[in-house]
Every structure is written in structure tokens, then in C-alpha cells.
Amino acid sequence: MESYEVTEVLNRPLSQELLARDVARLAYVAKDGTPRNIPIIFAWNGSTIVMSTPKNAPKLHALSENPMVALTIDTEVHPPKILLVRGRAELDYVDGIPDEYLQATSTYEMTPEQRVGWETEVRSLYYDGMVRIVVTPTWAKLIDFETTLPSPVEELIRQREERQRA
Incomplete structure (x- = not known):
């Protein structure tokens, strides 16, 4: 897929709505060769998807060996709205808490007092920093089940139309 x-x-617009959500599912290949698919908070900065994780997370070893990932961001209503993204993960070890981590959790319903307590807890837990997992999308597909469908379903519709014409 070309970058444009x-x-x-x-x-x-629908992709932008989905990219404004706070949880995606990250798929990658673990060190033992088996697939993993985990929920993870993320932030979209207009060009990359940024996730943060502890420095001791097992996924970091796997991603350093095989950085190719896939992400799914979707809704919980029918029909679902789905954004599929593929790309290459770059690992960025940082001191402190990445701004994107705090941004991604800003939609959580908390009172101001709860937010202060939560941030204090996060800063004490990740005192030696975190790792930013930065994914630049190299492929994307939006499925809304109104104007776009999964490719196999589009193919079945085309085949049905051909049968009906015959």
C-alpha cells in the first residue's frame, strides 16, 4: 500500500473518530513464535500511533526481534466500525512517563482528585521510565459495514451478483 x-x-472522518479512542488491540509475534493480541492504550499524534509499556514487558523482547505489528481499533456497537492498521514498531526507552501515556488516559472518567492520585501512583510505579512503542502505519483499512466491508465479504457479494446475472 502506498503511503498516500x-x-x-x-x-x-470515521478513522479520525476511531483514532481518538483510547484502547487498541496490538498483535505481534512472541519470542516463542506464537501470536499475541493484547489490549493497550494508545495516542494518535497525526502520523504515528504511540503506546507505552513498562521496561520489563515481555513484548519488548519480541518486538525488538520482530517489529512488525497489527492494530485493531473498533467500536462495541452493531454494525461495528473497525480500523485495521499495520506497521513497524520502534522502541523508544524514555525517562519518566511519556506524554502520550497521560494523553491516552485523559478520557478516563476520574474526578480531579482521583486523577492526581492516579498520576502519583503511576509516577511512583514507573519511576525509572517507560518504553514508547511507536508505530508508523504502512497499511490501513477502514470497515464500516455500510460503505466498506471486509475484502472476503466484498468478494462474496461480487460472486453472488455474477451468479444472479447468469
């Missing part, structure tokens, strides 16, 4: 095609998909 990825940009076109990601700039659609």
Missing part, C-alpha cells in the same frame, strides 16, 4: 493511500484512509 494509508494517509487517505487514516484521514477519513
Whole structure:
């Protein structure tokens, strides 16, 4: 997929709504060769998807060996709205708490007092920093089940139309 095609998909209004959500599912290949798919908070900065994780997270070893990932960001309603993204993860070890981590959790419903307590806890837990997992999308597909469908379903519809014409 060409970069301008990825940009076109990601700039659609529905994609922007999905990219404003706070949880995605990150798929990657673990060190033992088996697939993993985990929920993780993220932030979209207009060009990359940024996730943060503890420095001792097992996924870091796997991603340093095989940085290719896939992400799914979707809704919980019918019909679902789904944004599929693929890319390469870059690991950025940082001191302190990444701004994107705090940004991604800003939508959580907390009172101001709860937010202060939560941030204090986070800062004490990750006192030696975190790792930013930065994914630049290289492929993207938006599925809304109204104007776009999964490719196999589109193919089945085409085949059905051909049968009906015959």
C-alpha cells in the first residue's frame, strides 16, 4: 500500500473518530513464535500511533526481534466500525512517563482528585521510565459495514451478483 493511500484512509472522518479512542488491540509475534493480541492504550499524534509499556514487558523482547505489528481499533456497537492498521514498531526507552501515556488516559472518567492520585501512583510505579512503542502505519483499512466491508465479504457479494446475472 502506498503511503498516500494509508494517509487517505487514516484521514477519513470515521478513522479520525476511531483514532481518538483510547484502547487498541496490538498483535505481534512472541519470542516463542506464537501470536499475541493484547489490549493497550494508545495516542494518535497525526502520523504515528504511540503506546507505552513498562521496561520489563515481555513484548519488548519480541518486538525488538520482530517489529512488525497489527492494530485493531473498533467500536462495541452493531454494525461495528473497525480500523485495521499495520506497521513497524520502534522502541523508544524514555525517562519518566511519556506524554502520550497521560494523553491516552485523559478520557478516563476520574474526578480531579482521583486523577492526581492516579498520576502519583503511576509516577511512583514507573519511576525509572517507560518504553514508547511507536508505530508508523504502512497499511490501513477502514470497515464500516455500510460503505466498506471486509475484502472476503466484498468478494462474496461480487460472486453472488455474477451468479444472479447468469
